[in-house]
Amino acid sequence: MTDLIRVTPSGLSVIYTPHYLAEDMGFFAAQGLKVDSSVYAGPGSSWLSDNLTSGKADVAMGGIWIPLAYREIVAELPIFAMINARNPQIILSREPVENFTWEHLYGKRVVLPMESTSQWMFLRGAMLEVGAGIDRIRFIRDLHVETTTTMWRAGFGDFYLTTPPLSHKLVDEGAFVATTIPECCGPVPWSVYYTTPQFLARPDNAAGRYAAAVEQSLRWVLAQPVEEVAKAVGPRFPDTPPELITRSLRGIIDAGTWQPSVAIPRGSFDRYQGIIAEFGLINEPYAFDMVVAAAPAEYAASVSRGVS
Template sequence: MKKLIISILIIIVISSLLFVGCKPKEETLPKVRVSEVIHSIFYAPQYVALHLGFFKEEGLDVELAVAWGADRGAAALLSNSADIALFGPEAALYIAREQSDTKLIAFAQLTKRDGSFFIAREPMPNFKWEDVKGKVIIGGRPGGVPQMVQEYVLYHNGVIPHIDVEIIQNIDLAATAVAFSNGIGDFIQVFEPGASMLEKQGVGYVVASFGEAGGEIPYTVYHATEKYIKENPEIIQKFTNAIYRAQIWVDNHSAREIAEAIRPSFQETDFELLVSAVERYKNGDTWSKDPLLRPEALDRLQEIAIFNGQLTEKIPYEKVVRTDFANKAIKNIR
């Protein structure tokens, strides 16, 4: 009897060891390196997808990094230091214009208006665009969508850029708000939370919205190289699915609920300021309702680029856009 008990105990121990040894490893999600052009509340649906777990539920481990410029975001893709990058389609258009061997393809649209605001040093409740004549504006990089929209808006409101108004364009994007705070310029174009922070500090006051003045364009869109998309179609689809789920969620929730969801990405921002900034974007109909970049939207952006002298002719839509991932997400997600 004693031998039987010992034998049973040995079998139990051996079985336990075998079970532990055969325990399956925890599944590792594929890492996706995403470059965002700037870090802004303007991209709220992206942070919703991240913090509410939509990326993980789709089977992706998303890692964010800030490029501080569309040119740098495009460079991150071309150098393989990012898999997906969020920036304006202008970078893909410029690369297509040069007939580069490496193509950047836009596959999911996030925002449909300019997300920047025009800040003055003093409150100007009756602001008119002609008020900037003879003044100095801290602008953006030549050829970037923010700067192109700014010059387009100025011109179509009777102000000739660089003639009627001086535009400073040699300050790094990450440092423009600091430069304005230190007394440089009479006006500045800035995104949230920068706009609300300048107001809170008493340094500047929002007098106009470029989103409202510039109309609808595909302002910020997710891109990847043609090679990456070809080799990783499942990742691109899952990523697009997560973004669309976030777009639906944002459309159906209040500014306060959105602010609460994205709070982990803006921990240094006062919560009430975060809410008001989200409300500005939500009320301005800034975010795309779905990830589909439509031909007419890209066409309008190219008209603005031609006006600014960045393009001489339009690039065919099919050369820089793929719609199959967005269309599949829209069809399958409710």
């Protein structure tokens, strides 16, 4: 018998390749799960948690900040597995930049598309951690990515925060990589899975089996030539050239975005909580064990040991 798991995911992106391949290559099926990832997350993925609390979905895939912000005012939504261990964004420039520092942005226009609250919150927090003068930079925010990309191509802005594969496409058009967020801002549990206490407590260990499938997919992706991964995930992106998908995946892998474990790292999680608290979405960081459910990742690790 196969158990149906309804997932509400953030928007289509190559950074979620391990999730897509867990569906397409049978890793979920091997755990006796049928995953339906069609529950729409809304504009800017703003309905992820609402889909859980309303009963439309069993699992959400997105950032840690929404379940933390919801915790004491809307609902408890335990985080139980990680898919992305880095923020994969890239800062582009119009001219080559050597030995990037935040001072390169001083007095400049830095364009940040309106993709998610987390992009600005994390960038701002990481800069404040090292004493960068964010008040010396003109940030242009809250415009849709299609608008900002059109404006960038027309010559607006000095630096542009983008995500692969758009970043690679713009480099092909003449832009330069000033730095990457993994390089200048370090590890962060960027994309995670969270759920309701009821789903977590299911006697069939659905959360553990789900985590195990994702971990097997992560390990498969990391063990293959990037060209094979691109070929496998290519049908998900029919309008993107295979070469662009391959370059995007190579950069994501080289940056350490995917790890062979779905376990949430306590250190980087607590660091990100500090950034979220300083931003004002939560009053103060929570105790790790209060908001992160470790059992599913532990089960996934036991399955991986058995497979290996």
